[in-house]
Amino acid sequence: MLTLVFLDELLAMAAFGVWGWQHDPRWLLVWLLPLVAMFVWWAFASPKAPRGGPVVRPVAKVIVFGLASLALWEAGRPEWALALLVFSVVVNGLAQLPAISRLPTDALRGDSARTR
Incomplete structure (x- = not known):
């Protein structure tokens, strides 16, 4: 699940780059917006x-x-926009489930299901 959340974040950054590519100064916005x-x-x-x-x-x-x-x-990609929005809502919604939202703090403490 954490991998999907990270993928979602990368996709969002790429979306800003796509928008930046559509506008001038293209060379600046494609990097600056992300x-x-x-x-x-x-x-x-x-x-x-x-x-x-x-x-x-x-x-x-x-x-x-x-x-x-x-x-x-x-940027003229409404199907991608809808897909990103749905993916973001689903992935971030699932990440809020108690069993999943504990994972980052458990990892920081060194806890895992195998050591319990």
Whole structure:
């Protein structure tokens, strides 16, 4: 599940690059937009986000994935936009299940199902 969440994050960054490719200055936006999105993700949405929290983290995720889907839609890829949006909702929704949401903190502590 964590691999799918990571894949979802990479797809969102790629979506910003696709949108950047459609606009001038193409060479700048294709790199700059994903970097800005990565910074926002690091600062507000990642598990170790310095500015994250129980309210800020989900809001940042909705903004990043929503804008990534909107970017694909605006870039003329509505089918990709819808697919990314559905995938993001499903994957992030499943990641909130208690058994799955504990995995990152268990890994940091060194816990695993095999050692219990």
